[in-house]
Amino acid sequence: MRKRLSVAGAALLTVLAAVFAFVQPAHAAAGFSVANGRLYDANGTEFVMRGVNHAHTWYPQQTSSFANVKALGANTVRVVLASGDRWAKNSAADVSNVISLCKANRLICVLEVHDTTGYGEQSGAITLDRAVDYWLSIAAALNGQEKYVIVNIGNEPYGNQGYATWATDTSNAIKRLRAGGLAHTIMVDAPNWGQDWSFTMRDNAATVFNADPAKNTVFSIHMYGVFDTAAEITDYLGRFRSAGLPIVVGEFGFNHSDGNPDEDTILSYSQANRIGWLGWSWSGNGGGVEYLDMATNFDPAQLTSWGQRIFNGANGIKATAREASVYSGSTPSPTTPTPTTPPPTTPPPAGGCTASYTIVNQWQGGFQGEVKVTAGSAAVTGWTTKWTFANGQTVTQSWNTALSSSGATYTARNVDYNGRLGAGASTTFGFIGGWNGSNPAPAVTCTAS
Known part of the structure; x- marks a missing residue:
């Protein structure tokens, strides 16, 4: 954008003439x-x-x-x-x-x-x-x-x-x-x-x-x-x-x-x-x-x-x-050998899945939240997380999940592309919410399928 001439009116929205169908490639290790x-x-x-x-x-x-x-x-x-x-x-x-x-x-x-x-x-x-x-x-x-x-x-x-x-x-x-x-x-x-x-x-x-x-x-x-x-x-x-x-x-x-x-x-x-x-x-x-x-x-x-x-x-x-x-550094550096024993951190759960809730950013009256779902020692084909807000917080939009609510209780399920997790693997979903007064992070439960 250096200099723009005015656009002479907006065309009416039209329906796409055809359904697009094509084959996508596998991820290329060389680049994007x-x-x-x-x-x-x-x-x-x-x-x-x-x-x-x-x-x-x-x-x-x-x-x-x-x-x-x-x-x-x-x-x-x-x-x-x-x-x-x-x-x-x-x-x-x-x-x-x-x-x-x-x-x-x-x-x-x-x-x-x-x-x-x-x-x-x-x-x-x-x-x-x-x-x-x-x-x-x-x-x-x-x-x-x-x-x-x-x-x-x-x-x-x-x-x-x-x-x-x-x-x-x-x-x-x-x-x-x-x-x-x-x-x-x-x-x-x-x-x-x-x-x-x-x-x-x-x-x-x-x-x-x-x-x-x-x-x-x-x-x-x-x-x-x-x-x-x-x-x-x-x-x-x-x-x-x-x-x-x-x-x-x-x-x-x-x-x-x-x-x-x-x-x-x-x-x-x-x-x-x-x-x-x-x-x-x-x-x-x-x-x-x-x-x-x-x-x-x-x-x-x-x-x-x-x-x-x-x-x-x-x-x-x-x-x-x-x-x-x-x-x-999500993949090991070629100059750093892959560890042969696990680091001294909390091991993944023995089965099922766990979830953690993080407030990524917060401003007056609003916030962005993120939930991380982690599979246990066995792979899962789907997951459901649930939490209850204690202070009247509400969610206005979400992504990477199918979200529903009943009062203060929210239930978030996987969508088609992020339900399958290998043992110990994780995925995240996020949302934008509103708050008034205080905005503590609730406890989150996770159920695997």
């Missing part, structure tokens, strides 16, 4: 992969992006931004790069340095070429094919970084004209990248300045996904003025979820020259449905949208109201971000 509409890191752990966009190509001296957004809780940064067609080219050496900054700060790098923005409507914008030329020219900086880097082919690759070829052009770009040896997860942006009011990406997403020989493509919608109601947001994202296609909100703001997006619904729906998002943008905006800066003059001590909302608000980064497991 996609399966069943979800993104997984190289350890096979689901990864949900929670981060911001950073305009590196226009502010290359602001290298401290990576550490600053990490310190505020982000797990991902989408980095603006240039191919040299509209802005000065970011060299392979510069991209290598960006990747090293991401890795040093335990961030996942989403790298995007901005020169494609508004092609067909914006003077000087380049084609996706030309963007692929750039990616292949810096392949040396990318290869071997599949665990840490996602390649976003081109930012907002069409304006509001000439976008009918989006599916063909995007498919061909993916094929060229694969033929050129890039094994990374690929992210593709929608046309219509990223907002897809024509539903071109939505209705052709399965075709594009299947064009990727690796079946390792993620779709990115940008939500500004077109997405100014909860219904528009939940319908658009929900159709991708129902189709089993991976979707992220690659950009969004709290306001824009083309309308007032419903950022609260973007955040709450994404959290409830494990959809990644990347807010626009850390700092340095111009062209009349300076209000989208999250930090004044790149200073993390001077967060704007938008920055406070993104980082510290309900369903924001601090409340919901989880670091990628490739950084958190």
Whole structure:
């Protein structure tokens, strides 16, 4: 997002013409992969992006931004790069340095070429094919970084004209990248300045996904003025979820020259449905949208109201971000031998399952809770947890579970994808709740099946 032209009206929502059917790959150990509409890191752990966009190509001296957004809780940064067609080219050496900054700060790098923005409507914008030329020219900086880097082919690759070829052009770009040896997860942006009011990406997403020989493509919608109601947001994202296609909100703001997006619904729906998002943008905006800066003059001590909302608000980064497991040591380091005897900690239960309740984050009148379910010494095929609030707390939304309540007692059961646990294995589910007075953690019981 550099400058956007107003979108001329919103198209009526239409029913998808076909049911999407495709085969998903197994998790790729080399890097990120996609399966069943979800993104997984190289350890096979689901990864949900929670981060911001950073305009590196226009502010290359602001290298401290990576550490600053990490310190505020982000797990991902989408980095603006240039191919040299509209802005000065970011060299392979510069991209290598960006990747090293991401890795040093335990961030996942989403790298995007901005020169494609508004092609067909914006003077000087380049084609996706030309963007692929750039990616292949810096392949040396990318290869071997599949665990840490996602390649976003081109930012907002069409304006509001000439976008009918989006599916063909995007498919061909993916094929060229694969033929050129890039094994990374690929992210593709929608046309219509990223907002897809024509539903071109939505209705052709399965075709594009299947064009990727690796079946390792993620779709990115940008939500500004077109997405100014909860219904528009939940319908658009929900159709991708129902189709089993991976979707992220690659950009969004709290306001824009083309309308007032419903950022609260973007955040709450994404959290409830494990959809990644990347807010626009850390700092340095111009062209009349300076209000989208999250930090004044790149200073993390001077967060704007938008920055406070993104980082510290309900369903924001601090409340919901989880670091990628490739950084958190969820698999043994190759330099550390696997222990031959168990550590002196509490052993897993002998059978059935146990559950623990954690308050992840709390604010006035609201909180985010998480329950961890752990199988005992034998595998389980399903589980049910139960707890009773003592102080009138209520749950307003949940994810990764089928939740019901009777008065103050809540019952949470597994859903189809997280009921089977191996002996000693764990899974988690979460929820957003309300409280008044005090918010003690209740005792939780677990029953296995």
